Amino acid sequence: MSISAWAKKPSRVLVITVAGLLVAAVSGCDSAPAGPVAGPDGPVPRQVTVVGEGKVEGTPDTVTVNAAIESLAPDATAAMNQTNERMTAVIDAVAGQGIDRKDISTTQVNLQPQYGENSTINGYQASNSIAVKIRDINAASPTITAIQTTGGNATRINSVSFAIEDDSQMVKDARARAFNDAKDRAQQYAELSGLDLGTVISISEVGAATPPPTPMPRYDAAEAMSVPLSPGQQTVGFSVTVVWELG
Structure with a gap:
């Protein structure tokens, strides 16, 4: 064997060895379970943040x-x-x-x-x-x-x-609908990402705006008549932002 041929042999062995390590690393990534994402201060848990909406209508009294x-x-x-x-x-x-x-x-x-x-x-x-x-x-x-x-x-x-004089039950119903809506969204994202929905990390809500008063025109006393009024429906709504862990 010539000196030139012998000098090239270790290079071939080295290339084959590195390639084998890369295959093993890729194989290990495919089979390992999802875990926390590495952060500068240590592992950061996987999270999903969603916004849920909930509304309930009632007749003003x-x-x-x-x-x-x-x-x-x-x-x-x-x-x-x-x-x-x-x-x-x-x-x-x-x-x-x-x-x-x-x-x-x-x-x-x-x-x-x-x-x-x-x-x-x-x-x-x-x-x-x-x-x-x-x-x-x-x-x-x-x-x-x-x-x-x-x-x-x-x-x-x-x-x-x-x-609505007492809208406490409507508020509870709207809040429950908002949370359930957020949970359904989070569950869907967890399934799409191949993860499991974990525990709740935080919840924050925003109440719906109160409808403004209805302005009324000025009437002439000589032409005064019964004022037509229609209460319609009033909406109680909430928007809730929930953060879940993903595992």
């Missing part, structure tokens, strides 16, 4: 009416007196519709000067606002009509909002 009386007069005292007189009559008319006085609350009292030319005060505007909580949907329309007819053209119906 209460109505809140926000109304105001506004008056203009040459002086502040006259403006306040006119407003107070009409608001007292409005509150009595609301109570006359069977509304408990404890469900009638003052929300704002305001007095503002009115300016004319050269920034001179030429009068005052006084306002008194109330919130009326109506616990019988059927009494809402007659109550609004009573407010309007009693207050006359000084009346402002600012908003009408519907609500």
